[in-house]
Amino acid sequence: xxxxxxxxxxxxxxxxxxxxxxxKGNTIILACRNEYKANEAIKEIKASSKNKExxxxxxxxxxxxxxxxxxxxxxxxxxxxxxxxxxxGLITDKLQxxxxxxxxxxxxxxxxxxxLTNQLIDLLNEAPEARIINVSSGAHYQGKIDFSSFxxxxxxxxxxxxxxxxxxxxxxxxxxxxxxxxxxxxxSFSLHPGIVKTEIAIKNGNKRLWRVLWKMxxxxxxxxxxxxxxxxxxxxxxxxxxxxxxxxxxxxETVPCRLANDIELAKKLWEVSVELxx
Numbered sequence: 001x002x003x004x005x006x007x008x009x010x011x012x013x014x015x016x017x018x019x020x021x022x023x024k025g026n027t028i029i030l031a032c033r034n035e036y037k038a039n040e041a042i043k044e045i046k047a048s049s050k051n052k053e054x055x056x057x058x059x060x061x062x063x064x065x066x067x068x069x070x071x072x073x074x075x076x077x078x079x080x081x082x083x084x085x086x087x088x089g090l091i092t093d094k095l096q097x098x099x100x101x102x103x104x105x106x107x108x109x110x111x112x113x114x115x116l117t118n119q120l121i122d123l124l125n126e127a128p129e130a131r132i133i134n135v136s137s138g139a140h141y142q143g144k145i146d147f148s149s150f151x152x153x154x155x156x157x158x159x160x161x162x163x164x165x166x167x168x169x170x171x172x173x174x175x176x177x178x179x180x181x182x183x184x185x186x187x188s189f190s191l192h193p194g195i196v197k198t199e200i201a202i203k204n205g206n207k208r209l210w211r212v213l214w215k216m217x218x219x220x221x222x223x224x225x226x227x228x229x230x231x232x233x234x235x236x237x238x239x240x241x242x243x244x245x246x247x248x249x250x251x252x253e254t255v256p257c258r259l260a261n262d263i264e265l266a267k268k269l270w271e272v273s274v275e276l277x278x
Contacts, residue, residue, distance in 0.1 A: 001053070003080050004235065005120070007031045007061065007113065008088025010041035013135070013193055016228035017085060021235060022049035029078065031059035031070055031088075031116070061088055061112030062098040064277060071119035081123040083235050086113035086172070087135045093161035095152050102276070103152040105161070109168035114175060115277040124186050129241075132179060132188040133234050136172040138249070140192075141257045143170030145269060150276065173247055173256050174266040175273075180245035182270070187241055189234045190256075191248040193227040 004021055008014040009030035022028045022045050032038040038056040045054050055077070059070035074081070089109045098107035117124075117132060124130040143166035152159065172190055179188040233251040234240055240248075247256040259265060 001025060001027050002082035003027045003029065003078055004083040004085065005029045005031055005057075005074065005081060006085040006087055007059065007116070009085075010034065010038045013224050013227045013231070014085075014087040015041050015045065016224035017087065017231045017235075018045050018054070019048045020225070020228055020232045022046075022051040022054055024236065025051065026083075027053040027055070027078075029055045029057055029074070031057050033058070033060045033062075033066075059116070060099075061108045061116070062100075062104065064100050064115060066099075067112060067115050068119060071116060074120065075123070080127060081120055081130070082127045083131045083133065084117060084120060084124060085133045085135070085231060085235065086117065087133075087231065088113075089135065089137075089168075091161065091165050095154075095156040095159035097152060102150055103164055105164040105168045106150050106171065109165075110171035110175065111273060111277055113172070114273045117175075117179075118274075118277075121183060121186075125183060130186045131235060132176070132186055133231055134172045134176050134188070134190045135193060135231060136176075136190045136247070137165075137169040138192040139166045140169040140173055140260060142166045143257065144259065145170060145174070145265060147268075147272060150272075170257070170259060171269060173260040174262070174269050176247075177245055177260070177263075178266040178270040181266075184244075187244050189240065189243070189246060189248060191230045191234060192254075193230060194250070 004026050006014050006018055009018045010032040018028050030038050042054045046052060057070050057073055060066035092104055096104040098104055102111060145167055176188045176190040230248050230251050243253050246253045
């Protein structure tokens with residue numbers, strides 16, 4: 001039985017992913033910030049999958065302390081980690097900060113997952129066929145990495161939430177590329193889940209305009225079960241093992257943006273991320 005850790009597994013795509021993978025007989029661990037929502041999700045996942053091996057660990061990706069505590073608690077409770085699904089993410093249109101003073105989107109969407117992965121990397125290296133799956137976004141195609149923006153240096157009046165989100169999603173893919181180089185015994189993938197019916201753009205105090213624009217995309221959205229399909233495919237298929245480090249959409253390997261394949265940029269982002277999370 002494989003042990004699968006999913007961030008943000010209490011709602012949206014993460015919960016749909018958990019249900020599908022639990023139904024296949026895996027042990028599922030949800031790493032979530034909200035204990036009540038996590039426990040409610042666990043009830044639903046157990047009922048839907050007929051699998052009792054569903055667990056919860058508290059993890060606030062906006063706090064390095066919480067992430068380290070989560071990793072330590074994981075080690076106490078579980079002896080193996082076969083698949084890590086870095087699924088959680090957020091969008092905001094106003095400058096906000098993590099508990100460690102990083103711009104919130106970069107801090108949660110990239111740095112939080114970067115730290116959690118590296119806190120548990122030895123367990124993954126011990127697994128016979130470990131996988132790391134980073135949920136990115138098609139928004140990365142417009143992304144750039146601005147190393148002078150990670151702490152919101154531009155200030156609230158010049159903050160561009162779209163730029164910050166795109167940057168964080170590009171970072172997810174660059175992280176995946178560098179993981180393959182540094183940990184070749186682990187299969188690492190990134191993906192775009194599609195435009196999914198979640199509340200990602202109407203949380204975090206986003207302005208009315210963003211909420212309206214998100215609702216306008218409704219005709220293009222897929223349900224969470226469909227949005228989870230590529231993650232589930234990357235978690236279970238043997239066919240993808242020949243595509244280590246690749247980017248997927250609709251369960252197929254596809255080509256990310258040019259910057260996502262920049263070897264030197266991926267290396268620099270990794271090195272800077274190590275410094276920022278140390």
